[in-house]
Amino acid sequence: MFAAAKNIYERDPAAHSMWEVLLTYSGFHALAFYRLAHYFYVRQHYLLAALVAHWGKRTTGVEIHPAAKIGKHLFIDHGTGIVIGQTAVIGDEVTILHNVTLGSRHPRSSGPRHPQIADHVFIGAGAQILGRIYIGEYAKIGAGAIVLQDVPAHTTAVGNPARLLPK
Structure with a gap:
């Protein structure tokens, strides 16, 4: 966890x-709770994982399902209001600002229901990324964007519903 704190210190002016x-x-603390909850979840200690995740949510204001997959050096800046769903996948070196949801559009469907976020993605405050969609590497999601379709690598998505800006 020291590496996670060092990453935050280096990235946050x-x-x-x-x-x-x-x-x-709170972003650092939320990741610590998530890592512990995920540890229990993958070992099929589901109740313990849920309790740790619940305590993390109550403590930090960030809700991360223990089954979500999060890569290295996630930077949660101003973590309050973030929700990361069960089948979400987040790559390495991703930045997420406050009030972001990586959620599902179809809670009863089988298989992955949440977004897959590639490496080096930036997600602005209040963005909602919903459903089984893919956000490509180095993509940027603007503040308040509602993203319901894939976003290619090196592309910026803004608005409601999100539209892709020319490169």
Whole structure:
């Protein structure tokens, strides 16, 4: 977890020290709760995983399902209001701002129901990425965007419903 704190410290210009990140950053704490809950989930200790995830949500304001798959160096900045669903996959070096949902559009469907986010994606505040869609590497999702379809790599999506901006 020290590497996660170091990543946040290096990426956030508002961070004054590693101690500040370790002690006060809700995004860092949310990832710590998630990693523990995920550890229990993959070992089929579902109730314990759910309890850890619930405590994490109550403590940080960030709800991450223990079954979600999260890569290295996720940066959750101003974590309040983030929801990451059960079958969501998040790649490496992704940045997520506050009030973002990686949710499902069809809660009863089988298989993956949540977005798959590639490496180096930026997701702006209030964005809603819903359904079984893919967000390509280095894509940017604008603040408040409602994304219901795939976003190719190196592309920016903005608006409601989201539209792709020319490269």
